[in-house]
Amino acid sequence: AQSVTQLGSHVSVSEGALVLLRCNYSSSVPPYLFWYVQYPNQGLQLLLKYTTGATLVKGINGFEAEFKKSETSFHLTKPSAHMSDAAEYFCAVSDGDAGGYNKLIFGAGTRLAVHP
Amino acid sequence: DTAVSQTPKYLVTQMGNDKSIKCEQNLGHDTMYWYKQDSKKFLKIMFSYNNKELIINETVPNRFSPKSPDKAHLNLHINSLELGDSAVYFCASSQETGSNSPLHFGNGTRLTVT
Numbered sequence: 150a151q152s153v154t155q156l157g158s159h160v161s162v163s164e165g166a167l168v169l170l171r172c173n174y175s176s177s178v179p180p181y182l183f184w185y186v187q188y189p190n191q192g193l194q195l196l197l198k199y200t201t202g203a204t205l206v207k208g209i210n211g212f213e214a215e216f217k218k219s220e221t222s223f224h225l226t227k228p229s230a231h232m233s234d235a236a237e238y239f240c241a242v243s244d245g246d247a248g249g250y251n252k253l254i255f256g257a258g259t260r261l262a263v264h265p
Numbered sequence: 266d267t268a269v270s271q272t273p274k275y276l277v278t279q280m281g282n283d284k285s286i287k288c289e290q291n292l293g294h295d296t297m298y299w300y301k302q303d304s305k306k307f308l309k310i311m312f313s314y315n316n317k318e319l320i321i322n323e324t325v326p327n328r329f330s331p332k333s334p335d336k337a338h339l340n341l342h343i344n345s346l347e348l349g350d351s352a353v354y355f356c357a358s359s360q361e362t363g364s365n366s367p368l369h370f371g372n373g374t375r376l377t378v379t
Contacts, residue, residue: 191372192370193370243365247321251298257306257307258307
């Protein structure tokens with residue numbers, strides 16, 4: 150069965166510092182991987198996704214993630230944090246046992262705090 | 266121009282009551298979903314419909330009954346509400362049923378059962 154582990158439920162960085170949010174997955178099939186962001190009292194928004202092809206994926210708001218099969222990781226990075234990046238971030242993997250249907254398995258989330 | 270809209274945004278009710286949450290998407294997507302986010306922010310799929318047909322039905326109490334009158338709408342009716350049903354319920358849609366099709370989420374309905 151597929152699963153997602155996000156290391157660190159809370160991450161705090163200074164404005165302008167590197168953001169690194171960690172995600173490891175397990176999957177019995179080649180995975181589709183996603184990062185979503187949730188701002189307070191809002192729904193989730195897609196940041197980026199990996200399906201096939203290039204392992205370095207660029208998303209919105211300057212975020213990117215690299216799929217590393219050997220490490221079963223899909224860490225999210227941003228070179229320079231902005232105050233507006235403060236939010237909850239969710240890593241997700243598609244469930245390969247869902248008969249091809251779209252069923253996402255989410256990690257527990259990482260709350261990113263950005264301080265001046 | 267909200268893409269996926271849910272009503273109501275907040276719902277406070279007593280145990281034993283029946284309530285409904287409505288969802289509409291104007292993206293022209295074929296597939297819609299209900300997800301539940303608990304107090305620890307953990308998200309889990311409940312149901313998925315493709316063009317009005319149920320395709321994913323997770324282990325959810327049968328007090329929860331989704332209804333899709335057309336592919337742009339997916340409502341969630343909950344009977345005999347319990348304290349444990351308190352959560353944020355998110356509706357979502359995707360263009361296709363395939364597992365590489367990203368989800369578009371509504372802003373959620375915060376249900377509080379007292």
